Amino acid sequence: MNARAVRRDVTLYWWGQTTSAFGSVFTAIAVPVIAVVALHASAGEIGLVSAASSLPVLLFGLPLGALADRITRPRRVLTALDVVCALVVALLARGLATGTVGIGALAAGAVLLGGVGSLESAVYFVHLRQLVGVEGVGRARARLQAGSYGAALLGRVLAGPTIVLVGGAGALAADAVSYLLSASALLAMRSPDLVPRESGTGALDALRGAAAGLRFFARPGFPRALLVFVVVPATTMAAVTALTGPFLLRVVHLPTGAYGLVFAFSGLMGLVGSLVSGRVLGPTRNPRLVVLAAFAVAMVCVLLLPLAAGPLPLAAGCAALGIGLPIFFGAIANVGLSATLAADVPEDTLGRAMAALQMVVAAAGLVGAVGGGALGDALGVRPALWALGGSALAAVAVSLPPAVRAARRRGRPAVPHGPVPAPARTAG
Structure with a gap:
């Protein structure tokens, strides 16, 4: 054509x-x-x-x-x-x-x-x-x-x-x-x-590939530390997302008509974070340190959501920041993560590592969504949000010093040209 x-x-x-x-x-x-x-x-x-x-x-x-x-x-x-x-x-x-x-x-x-x-x-x-x-x-x-x-x-x-x-x-x-x-x-x-397709590619080959990818993240040093900074935010954000609807509608008493506006702000924060990440990942910066810092700050910002209280405009603004800022810093972390994996994972293992990472994130999201809902039933929505944010921040604080040392030992890889692809859309 x-x-x-x-x-x-x-x-x-x-x-x-x-x-x-x-x-x-x-x-x-x-x-x-x-x-x-x-x-x-x-x-x-x-x-x-x-x-x-x-x-x-x-x-x-x-x-x-x-x-x-x-x-x-x-x-x-x-x-x-x-x-x-x-x-x-x-x-x-x-x-x-x-x-x-x-x-x-x-x-x-x-x-x-x-x-x-x-x-x-x-x-x-x-x-x-x-x-x-x-x-x-x-x-x-x-x-x-x-x-x-x-x-x-x-x-x-x-x-x-x-x-x-x-x-x-x-x-x-x-x-x-x-x-x-x-x-x-x-x-x-x-x-x-x-x-055109060649025979020989099947589910068994894919499963073997995923096992090889998982073995990469089990390696000592930065790969293992990186896994903590992927699993903790993924679990926490899934749990917080499960509680966001009941928190905004039942606790903050946000009008249904304004519900989508809060998420419009979060979408804007994701877009801005993606644009800013190119400058953050400058030629003199180690993207591994950017990943760690961005995920850590995102977990701090999660604590803004349960702070939402008082007059409706103030509570809605605080809630919007508690939802949008973690997405802003998460977008920066995701771009840094793509650059890090592209540089640290061998070329013939990159696809397998990405498949393994997707499975880990899906598992963390599943645990977070179910656990967050159960915690909300047991403690109440606002206390559950406090417990989730505090636990995530504690896990990140404990893991951050050794992870930073491992990131500095690895040095700075070359940032690949062009974005690492992401799924076209999430159905539903």
């Missing part, structure tokens, strides 16, 4: 992914509101719903990745996955409108969307490389990611008022439509959709 036709297809892909990212924010914000307001769910039940989306990644992520490596028609698969997601979300919306949806149905929907999203994220990069070639992946990925950031930010602003106007069912229906629009954009593309 000529360059003009490729640009046309990339533009269609951008529109589809951007629309889909916009719709996903509606579901992500509507689900906890539905659980709290319509279904009167406990903190523990909300934690289970939050954990449900991580379960397929934890159990089936590697086999699904192996399956993605065997797909020869990635665009057709992406189209089918969009249709499946639209059907799942539409069924949830219909059940909510008719009063037949409960916590079990929300959890089941999260499991389905999490599994489909895990496969979709892997096939996304297969298709992108097939569409633009190896040399064009970086520029195309940057454009697609910028669109997703902007769409998610706009979605967070509009989600709360939309839920107030049309209810949770209407917000879910908007997400279902966004999936269908994404599928339509894929169908409108005209570039060839065929990836």
Whole structure:
């Protein structure tokens, strides 16, 4: 195909992914509101719903990745996955409108969307490389990611008022439509959709690869210290996320219409953190130290959330900082983590290490979501947030000195050119 036709297809892909990212924010914000307001769910039940989306990644992520490596028609698969997601979300919306949806149905929907999203994220990069070639992946990925950031930010602003106007069912229906629009954009593309495959790549190979990646993080010195600074923030943030809905709506008494605005601010903080990280990771800085410092400060900022009290504007502002600042520093840490792994992990092991890291993060998120909900039921939401933030800060404080010494011994690697890819979107 000529360059003009490729640009046309990339533009269609951008529109589809951007629309889909916009719709996903509606579901992500509507689900906890539905659980709290319509279904009167406990903190523990909300934690289970939050954990449900991580379960397929934890159990089936590697086999699904192996399956993605065997797909020869990635665009057709992406189209089918969009249709499946639209059907799942539409069924949830219909059940909510008719009063037949409960916590079990929300959890089941999260499991389905999490599994489909895990496969979709892997096939996304297969298709992108097939569409633009190896040399064009970086520029195309940057454009697609910028669109997703902007769409998610706009979605967070509009989600709360939309839920107030049309209810949770209407917000879910908007997400279902966004999936269908994404599928339509894929169908409108005209570039060839065929990836030659060789036999021999299977789930067993992927499992062996994950074991090799896990062995890297078990090595003494900085790799083992780094694992602590990945697991503790991932567990803490999953637990805090599970409690954020009940805290804002029941403890702070934030109006439902303003609920999405708090998360709009957090999305803006993630975007700003990603932009700032390029300057933070300057040529004279050790990215390992940046990772440690950013994760440590993020855990300090988590303590701002349970501080939210007093008049509603003051409490809402404090809560927004408690949600947004950890994301700001987490975005910096994630970019530093990509640079560190690209430099420290051997080239033939990098993919396996990333697969292992994804499994570890999924496991930490699952434990955090369930544990956070249970702790909220046992102690109350605000005390649980204090306990989570204090425990995370204590773990980081104990681990930081030896981790810094290990990071300094490793020296500073060369920062790779271009971003390390991240999943296209998180379904649901």
